[in-house]
Amino acid sequence: MDCFITHITLQNYKNYNRIDVDFCPGVNAILGLNGMGKTNLLDAIYYTCLGKSYFSSGDRLVLKKGEEFIRIKSKISVGDRKEKFVAKIIPGKKKEISIDDKKVERISDHIGRYPATIVAPNDIQLLLEGSEPRRNFLNHNLIQYDVNYTNQLIKYNRLLKQRNALLKSFAERQVWNEELLNAITEQMEEPAIYIHKKRHELVDELIPLFIDNYALISGERESCVIMYKSSLNDAAFSDIMQESKEKDRVLQRTTAGVHKDDLTFIMNDQLLKPFGSQGQLKSFILSLKLAQYRILKEKSGKTPILLLDDVFDKLDHERVGHLLKILHDQDYGQVFLTDKDEKDIPAVLEQISDDYAIFVIDEGALKYSSQKR
Template structure:
């Protein structure tokens, strides 16, 4: 899979730009603030309908414009499709394939698959649990786009349930009885969609684990593939079976555990006015060390270099897992080489150089390792020129 042509209208700093792209390695080189990252961000947006840099769409629309358009010709298995998304902050976005409108913009998710490496990846290791949950969910959606709807449904139910819990604390008499009856309805919805999301995350973590060990061994000096581990820690009392030879819990077992834990925590939830059980409270535990007795959490114990290696390994593992699914994702290396020492630059470059399409951004050409010297575009003053 690769992008053959990218067109932007009022996206970020670009009023209009057209870029022809080739398979293999392409580097966008330019000083900070010139718009090189905006180009790869647009391609990544087509993949996930979200940005790896900001949480909302509004900053993606050029100042003074009402909407932005991202359009790309994507080649897959020798066939070309034109994907387009229209960003409308405050209103529903719209998407098209070959100029035919899609019922929902999110139906575009997963048609293009991207894996992005960026300086912000350090937050996967050093940030709060929400960063790691988002990492899992984004990978989950790339593998199976229908989970975009599951995640959206879960967020909607969670928001409604939290609102009800806040009102329950002060409710009395018949109004309290009515609120508790309504809570039972929201409990059922939370359990249904939450169990589906939890089950999918557990399977994903188990699938990702062996790729992580292999990737960490490749990028960390002197490491073995058993040094880096992940384990999914659920807020419902189920066994964390990642890396175990035991069978994963069934959907029925997860659902039963969810039901019991919600009932046990109901008083706490009403007192605090917030949902305390569910995938939104879960954690992806990252540990590092030779042997179980020496294993420690990466956050708070790993050195800066070890943390960077772990973050890179998470991205590489994602890439390898998607490839194992039968697709070759587009790799985006966004200003990542400036953050790495020479050895890690060379290691990472060697591992990804064989991808069908690699898009690199760098402030200066010297930051791009020799293994990734391909087509170069110079980005300056709103113009993108092929060298």
């Protein structure tokens, strides 16, 4: 089922006072110098899809300075239906999201309605920083098509928070109540097993798609491997928690479980983190996210929206050419990309699609737009 955004209106979103933009179903290039607002527009499109910003940790950070509220209005085509998304955001208060004037009670109820995959320069942290971004990568895919995964993840995180608070309380009061601790631990087992199972399945499906993507983008210059690391790979949850109990008591936190899962990235039989060049890291991320896109499309039954922020930066001409071929040869539905280069981008777009639009952003305003259909 095709899914694409036809229009967006922003009020007080980051550096935008107000902007109205009509998009095409094909490739939409958002151009402008750094700091003009092209990534902010991309972020607002992501907000439409996921109900939150990709680049900012909270709504206060997306509110334009000096303003009190944010409003996002989007029109989305989903198969034969035309839908209207509205988000009213006042930082410090519960955000209001509606679809066709019907209130969405929980953000988790909205996630997956308009599936999306985003690739951004900061995604390099997936490869270089701690394990949390890599778990979030897995979660971001699964929550968009598996409602039970979302519910089990929420349940596990709630119980984890309770267990950690209890461990800290024991230390502060210098007491130990194993029965009370076990009561929480036992409730964590069901969601932990489900989360582990779905992550394992996802990685198994990602690997061949990722390998194919990377071979195409890199011209088969390097060989890459992804491995899913989890304590549940080799032991039962109950055994793991029993073994880590004394360590948990000493450290006052839960030291084992699916909240410690990770991905290991290997290139040419070495860990990618210390050895990868900027071009290799960017190629790795692109290959991973495009694999994520294919799985999301298959599982959700909808064509996701693909968001590519500054996608050509750090790639040599050969890798850019290979990426363009992938985007041309495979059906990626509606694509949004940002770039600084107004001069050469039309020639690039011609290599991807016959249906494209160009939008030039200057200081939070739409300076120029054109479409080819």
